[in-house]
Amino acid sequence: MARTKGPLFSLEASGTVGNVITYSQWKGRNYVRRHVVPQNPQTAEQVNVRKAMALCVAYWQTIGGEVQPTFNAFAKSTGMSGFNQFVKRAMKEYDIQLGTDVDPLSITLVGQPPNETWTWAPVV
Numbered sequence: 001m002a003r004t005k006g007p008l009f010s011l012e013a014s015g016t017v018g019n020v021i022t023y024s025q026w027k028g029r030n031y032v033r034r035h036v037v038p039q040n041p042q043t044a045e046q047v048n049v050r051k052a053m054a055l056c057v058a059y060w061q062t063i064g065g066e067v068q069p070t071f072n073a074f075a076k077s078t079g080m081s082g083f084n085q086f087v088k089r090a091m092k093e094y095d096i097q098l099g100t101d102v103d104p105l106s107i108t109l110v111g112q113p114p115n116e117t118w119t120w121a122p123v124v
Contacts, residue, residue, distance in 0.1 A: 093118035
């Protein structure tokens with residue numbers, strides 16, 4: 001990624017020129033990159049993983065109580081947030097228990113990190 005000073009002979013620039021290059025800012029720094037159109041193939045595995053991630057987020061939002069602070073405390077030593085550590089561990093168990101080719105239905109957590117037990121249930 002190229003950093004720029006005075007892109008396009010101005011103090012700053014943003015946007016795409018001719019569907020070829022894109023000017024933008026990141027953390028106060030101007031940069032230029034090739035314009036890309038992201039692909040979204042919607043494969044069955046990709047849809048399953050997205051659904052599993054959505055289940056993780058919904059579960060995190062509902063558990064609260066003792067679990068969130070415990071994950072936050074556990075995650076401090078890893079340099080991650082409690083939420084990120086929660087999703088990382090849950091998704092690892094999803095891959096182990098069901099695999100990405102299985103549509104997940106629900107997730108359950110018992111215990112506290114690092115000795116918690118995850119249970120993923122598939123759609124039948």
